Amino acid sequence: xxxxxxxxxxxxxxxxxxxxxxxxxxxxxxxxxxxxxxxxxxxxxxxxxxxxxxxxxxxxxxxxxxxxxxxxxxxxxxxxxxxxxxxxxxxxxxxxxxxxxxxxxxxxxxxxxxxxxxxxxxxxxxxxxxxxxxxxxxxxxxxxx
Numbered sequence: 323x324x325x326x327x328x329x330x331x332x333x334x335x336x337x338x339x340x341x342x343x344x345x346x347x348x349x350x351x352x353x354x355x356x357x358x359x360x361x362x363x364x365x366x367x368x369x370x371x372x373x374x375x376x377x378x379x380x381x382x383x384x385x386x387x388x389x390x391x392x393x394x395x396x397x398x399x400x401x402x403x404x405x406x407x408x409x410x411x412x413x414x415x416x417x418x419x420x421x422x423x424x425x426x427x428x429x430x431x432x433x434x435x436x437x438x439x440x441x442x443x444x445x446x447x448x449x450x451x452x453x454x455x456x457x458x459x460x461x462x463x464x465x466x467x
Contacts, residue, residue, distance in 0.1 A: 366419065368418045383400070395434045
């Protein structure tokens with residue numbers, strides 16, 4: 323009897339503490355980058371997964387690059403999200419790409435201190451209702467001078 327009560331209590335705690343997968347505040351997770359060492363002529367691609375209860379993610383994504391070893395290598399931008407149909411309980415992936423001296427790609431900030439840069443990228447998503455996701459970050463990416 324005591325064991326049964328303890329097991330019921332534990333199962334209620336785990337069930338009650340679980341987060342709903344779809345919330346009005348967009349949820350994002352960093353999934354991957356195609357490389358952690360970037361040289362001239364290469365493209366850096368990040369994959370981010372998202373969920374949103376209303377599916378109204380057509381507003382913007384905030385992106386920031388900061389260096390761990392050079393204060394001058396820093397940028398931030400806000401990109402408009404591409405148009406896609408609004409559906410409830412939306413989930414999917416976003417690809418964000420930067421070129422390092424690659425034509426027809428948005429450019430990232432090149433090393434500014436004369437040496438290779440070790441950079442971190444941060445992302446935050448905002449929906450049409452102005453709900454903001456948590457800010458997520460990548461692993462370190464070395465940009466070769």
